[in-house]
Amino acid sequence: MTTPFSSLDDFVALPRLSGLVLNREGTRLVTSVATLDPRKTAYRTALWEVDPTGEQPARRLTRSAAGESGAAFLPNGDLLFTSTRPDPDESEGEKRSALWRLPAAGGEASLLLTREGGVGGVATAEAADVVVVTGDSLAGSANEEDDAERRKARKESGVAAILHTGYPVRYWDADLGPGEPRYFALKDAAADGDHPLEDLVPSARGGLRDAHPVLDPEGSALFTAFTVPEERGSQRTVLVRVDLATRELAVLLDDRENDYSPGPVSPDGRFLAVVRNRRTSADLAPRTSLLLLPLDGGAPVPLAEDWDRWPAPAAWLPDGSGLVVTADDDGGAPVFVIDTATGSVRRVTQDAAAYSDVSVSPDGATAYAVRSSYLFPAEVVRIDLASGTTVRLPNPAERPEVPGTLERVESVGEDGQPVRSWLVLPEGASAASPVPALLWIHGGPIGSWNAWTWRWSPWLLAARGYAVLLPDPALSTGYGQHMVDRGWGAWGQAPYTDLMAATDTLVAREDIDGARVAAMGGSFGGYMANWIAGHTDRFAAIVTHASLWALDQFAPTTDAAYYWQREMTPEAMRENSPHLHVGEIRTPMLVIHGDKDYRVPIGEGLRLWYELLSASKLPADDDGSTPHRFLYFPDENHWILKPQHARIWYGVVEAFLASNVLGEERELPPELGL
Numbered sequence: 127m128t129t130p131f132s133s134l135d136d137f138v139a140l141p142r143l144s145g146l147v148l149n150r151e152g153t154r155l156v157t158s159v160a161t162l163d164p165r166k167t168a169y170r171t172a173l174w175e176v177d178p179t180g181e182q183p184a185r186r187l188t189r190s191a192a193g194e195s196g197a198a199f200l201p202n203g204d205l206l207f208t209s210t211r212p213d214p215d216e217s218e219g220e221k222r223s224a225l226w227r228l229p230a231a232g233g234e235a236s237l238l239l240t241r242e243g244g245v246g247g248v249a250t251a252e253a254a255d256v257v258v259v260t261g262d263s264l265a266g267s268a269n270e271e272d273d274a275e276r277r278k279a280r281k282e283s284g285v286a287a288i289l290h291t292g293y294p295v296r297y298w299d300a301d302l303g304p305g306e307p308r309y310f311a312l313k314d315a316a317a318d319g320d321h322p323l324e325d326l327v328p329s330a331r332g333g334l335r336d337a338h339p340v341l342d343p344e345g346s347a348l349f350t351a352f353t354v355p356e357e358r359g360s361q362r363t364v365l366v367r368v369d370l371a372t373r374e375l376a377v378l379l380d381d382r383e384n385d386y387s388p389g390p391v392s393p394d395g396r397f398l399a400v401v402r403n404r405r406t407s408a409d410l411a412p413r414t415s416l417l418l419l420p421l422d423g424g425a426p427v428p429l430a431e432d433w434d435r436w437p438a439p440a441a442w443l444p445d446g447s448g449l450v451v452t453a454d455d456d457g458g459a460p461v462f463v464i465d466t467a468t469g470s471v472r473r474v475t476q477d478a479a480a481y482s483d484v485s486v487s488p489d490g491a492t493a494y495a496v497r498s499s500y501l502f503p504a505e506v507v508r509i510d511l512a513s514g515t516t517v518r519l520p521n522p523a524e525r526p527e528v529p530g531t532l533e534r535v536e537s538v539g540e541d542g543q544p545v546r547s548w549l550v551l552p553e554g555a556s557a558a559s560p561v562p563a564l565l566w567i568h569g570g571p572i573g574s575w576n577a578w579t580w581r582w583s584p585w586l587l588a589a590r591g592y593a594v595l596l597p598d599p600a601l602s603t604g605y606g607q608h609m610v611d612r613g614w615g616a617w618g619q620a621p622y623t624d625l626m627a628a629t630d631t632l633v634a635r636e637d638i639d640g641a642r643v644a645a646m647g648g649s650f651g652g653y654m655a656n657w658i659a660g661h662t663d664r665f666a667a668i669v670t671h672a673s674l675w676a677l678d679q680f681a682p683t684t685d686a687a688y689y690w691q692r693e694m695t696p697e698a699m700r701e702n703s704p705h706l707h708v709g710e711i712r713t714p715m716l717v718i719h720g721d722k723d724y725r726v727p728i729g730e731g732l733r734l735w736y737e738l739l740s741a742s743k744l745p746a747d748d749d750g751s752t753p754h755r756f757l758y759f760p761d762e763n764h765w766i767l768k769p770q771h772a773r774i775w776y777g778v779v780e781a782f783l784a785s786n787v788l789g790e791e792r793e794l795p796p797e798l799g800l
C-alpha cells in the first residue's frame with residue numbers, strides 16, 4: 127500500500143495542525159495549520175476556522191508569506207493574531223512580529239500594534255476589551271522610545287555582547303539578554319486608532335521568562351508564574367497577581383518546596399486553578415498536583431489530591447462546578463472533569479488519544495479540543511461532556527492513511543512493574559514472515575509515547591518494513607507516581623531494565639525477527655541509547671540523537687543546569703554516565719546532533735563521536751574507516767525542524783538501519799554531497 131509515509135517528500139508535505147481557540151459565544155473555532163512554503167524549505171503557518179457544529183468545511187482565514195500564529199478572540203469576536211507580515215504603511219519596514227486584528231464582521235486584517243522588541247504572545251480577557259501582549263525590552267530601557275533607541279544603537283554598532291550577572295544565560299536555542307520578556311497592557315484593542323502600551327511589570331528582569339499571563343474574565347488582573355533567582359544558580363517560580371489598573375504586583379504563592387504556575391480563573395472570578403510542581407532533590411522525584419486558590423485571600427486548597435495522575439488544567443465548567451483537565455494516562459492523555467466541591471474525578475474521553483487545547487462551550491455541555499494518537503496527527507474534535515462521545519469535526523486536512531497497525535503490548539519489569547508500549551506493525555508482519563524491529567525510546571525522561579509527533583514518526587519505518595516498539599519505561603508519566611519514583615536518579619537501572627524487558631517481549635513474538643533489531647532514541651532517549659550501547663550487544667545498530675553522553679559535562683553546560691543537578695549527585699552521575707562504558711561498545715552507532723542545541727549542548731555529541739572512534743570496541747581503523755556515523759546539523763537545535771533537514775534525518779537513519787540491520791545498502795540523500 128502506498129501512503130504518504132512511503133515517500134519522505136510526501137511526509138514532510140503533510141499539513142500540521144496545532145492550537146485551538148473558541149470565541150466567547152462558542153460559535154467559532156480557530157486553529158493553526160503549518161504547510162510547506164513554495165520552496166519546500168520552511169513551514170508557514172496560517173489560521174483556519176473550523177465549524178463547531180460540524181456542518182461546514184474548514185476554511186482558511188489568513189494568507190501571507192510570513193504566516194500567522196497566536197490566535198486569540200476579543201469579546202466582540204474580532205480575532206487577534208501575531209505575524210511578521212509587512213506593515214502596509216511602511217515600504218521598508220523591518221521584519222518583526224506584530225499584533226494584527228481580523229474583524230468579526232469580515233474584511234482585511236489590520237495592524238494593531240508593532241513595537242521594536244516585537245510581540246511574542248497575546249492573552250485576552252473573556253468579558254472585557256483587555257489585551258496583554260508579551261514582548262522583549264532591553265533590560266535598561268525606561269520606556270518604549272528608549273528601548274527603540276537603545277536597540278538601534280546596539281544594532282548600528284554591531285555589538286552582540288551580553289553582560290550577565292545571573293543564571294541562566296541561554297534557553298533552548300537562544301541567548302538570553304539583554305532583552306527580557308515583559309507584559310504590556312493594550313486597552314481598547316477592538317477600537318481603531320493608537321493603542322498606547324503600558325508596561326505592567328517594568329522591574330521584571332528575567333522573572334517573566336518562559337511564563338504566560340492568565341487574565342481573569344473581567345480583565346482586572348493577570349496571574350503569572352514569576353521566576354525568582356536563588357543562591358548557587360538555582361531558581362524557583364512563584365505565583366503572582368498583577369492588578370491591571372494599579373500595576374500592583376502581589377506574590378500569592380511562594381515557598382522553596384514547590385514551583386507554581388496559573389491555570390484558568392473560575393467564571394465567577396473567585397478561584398484560580400494552580401499547578402504545583404514539587405521541587406525535586408536526589409531523593410524526591412517530581413510530582414504535579416492542583417490547588418484551588420481563593421482570590422479573596424484565603425488559603426489554597428488541594429484538588430483531587432489522591433488522584434495518582436498529573437493534571438493539566440484547561441477550562442472551568444461555566445457554573446464553576448468542575449475543572450476540565452487533561453492528564454497522561456496509560457499511553458493517552460484523556461479529558462477528565464474534576465468536581466471542584468468533592469475533588470472526584472470523572473474520565474470523559476474514552477479513546478486512547480492525547481487531548482490538548484480544550485475549551486468549553488458557554489452552556490457547559492460541549493468541549494472542543496485538539497486530539498492526536500499514534501494512529502493520526504492532531505485534529506480538531508467536539509466532545510459531549512456528559513457522555514464522552516467525541517466527534518471529529520471537518521478539519522483543514524484529512525487524516526493520512528498509515529501503513530500498518532497499532533497494538534498495545536505489555537511486559538513486566540524486574541520488580542514486577544507492568545511496562546506498557548505501543549507497537550507499530552508494518553503490513554505483512556506474520557509468523558511466516560517475521561519483520562525487523564526498532565526499539566524507539568522517548569525523551570524527557572518525564573513523558574510518555576502518547577501523542578503524534580512529526581519529529582518521531584514510526585510510520586516512516588513501518589513503511590520500510592520495520593516494526594517499531596514505543597515503550598513507556600520507568601520515569602514515564604501516566605502510570606502513577608511510583609513509575610516516576612522508581613527511575614528517579616537511577617537512569618541506568620529501572621529505565622534500562624524496563625526497556626530490556628520490553629525488548630524481550632518484542633523479540634518473543636512470532637511476527638518479529640529477533641536477530642534484526644535496532645535501538646534508537648533522542649535527547650533523554652538518546653541517553654538511554656548510549657547506555658544500552660555500553661551495556662548490551664543485543665542490538666544490530668543504535669541511533670542516538672541529541673543525546674546526553676557524559677553527565678558530569680552535560681549537567682553544568684545544559685541551559686537549565688539547576689534542574690539536573692537537583693536529581694543527580696556527583697556519585698549518581700558517575701553511576702549513570704554512559705561515557706564511562708565506551709570501552710564496552712561493540713554496536714555501530716549513528717550519532718546525530720544540532721549545533722544550536724542548548725538543551726543538550728553539542729559538546730555531548732562531539733565527545734561521544736571522538737570517544738566512539740578512539741575508545742570503543744569498534745574504533746576507527748588505521749585508514750580512518752568506521753562503522754559509526756555522525757550526522758551533524760550546523761543550524762538546527764535540539765530538534766531537527768527544517769523540512770528538508772527532517773527528510774535528510776529520516777533518510778540517513780533509514781540507510782544506517784538498512785546497512786546494519788538488514789545488510790542492505792541504500793543510497794544516501796544526494797544533498798549530503800557524498
Ligand SMILES: CSCC[C@H](NC(C)=O)C(=O)N[C@@H](C)C(=O)N[C@@H](CO)C(=O)O
Pocket residue numbers: 568569570571572573648649650651686689725726764
Ligand atoms: C528544565 S529541563 C527539563 C527537561 C526537559 N523535559 C521535557 C519533558 O522535555 C527536557 O528538555 N529534556 C530533554 C533532555 C529531552 O529529553 N527532551 C525530549 C523530550 O521533550 C525531546 O524530544 O526534546
